[in-house]
Amino acid sequence: MDELIEYILRFGNLNTQQIDLIRQSATEKHLRKDEYFSEAGKIPKQVGFVVKGVIRGCYYNNKGDEITRCFISENNLVVDIVNFDSNNASSEYLQACTDCVLIVFSKQKWEELSHTIVGWDSIKNKMVQLCMFQKSRKGPVISQDATTRYLEFMENYPSLTNRIPLAYIASYLGVTQQSLSRIRKNIR
Known part of the structure; x- marks a missing residue:
């Protein structure tokens, strides 16, 4: 309280x-x-x-x-x-x-x-x-490429990346989970 x-x-x-x-x-x-x-x-x-x-x-x-x-x-x-x-x-x-x-x-x-x-x-x-x-x-700009949208997500929601299911992040970004997994792999 x-x-x-x-x-x-x-x-x-x-x-x-x-x-x-x-x-x-x-x-x-x-x-x-x-x-x-x-x-x-x-x-x-x-x-x-x-x-x-x-x-x-x-x-x-x-x-x-x-x-x-x-x-x-x-x-x-x-x-x-x-x-x-x-x-x-x-x-x-x-x-x-x-x-x-x-x-x-x-x-x-x-x-x-x-x-x-x-x-x-x-x-x-x-x-x-x-x-x-x-x-x-904080909504993603769909005209941006998916990697840019993910990087902006991480900037806007830095504490959420490892706390919420990838399916929700993918839905927010407008990509499939497989695409999100590839993006995350390429960023590392």
Whole structure:
């Protein structure tokens, strides 16, 4: 919980009473590898903060291929914020790549913080903007060759290379696992 409080305090100031309220509003949740935090076709019902582990955002294209869009690791928010806020069904999955420990707020508790803590909306908006920026900025540029995309992946996600399955990295890069294995072999 301390990691979450430190994260929140990067975006604004809170007093002890407000911090205690945040602590009381959240619960710890464990996800096993491959479990979903939220699923396509369902309305997202929670906001999470990754304490330990890695979650990926993924979807299926019109050919039925699984596409990994982003990775969310420790000390970051995880939420499909657009659909969470609008109460709409999501079009993507948020799935644990590893066993994960999260601090989670239900929709009700998340909204109660806005009504109770003066300045929470400003803090929340800054956190959500960073979350959305991180999910969008690191996608590989498909016009680049696969080796360049992999090198950029390693630069953007240096701690993930040996923590998540190669199939997820290959999906993120838009290559087959065999191609990724060749690329990795040629880089060494």
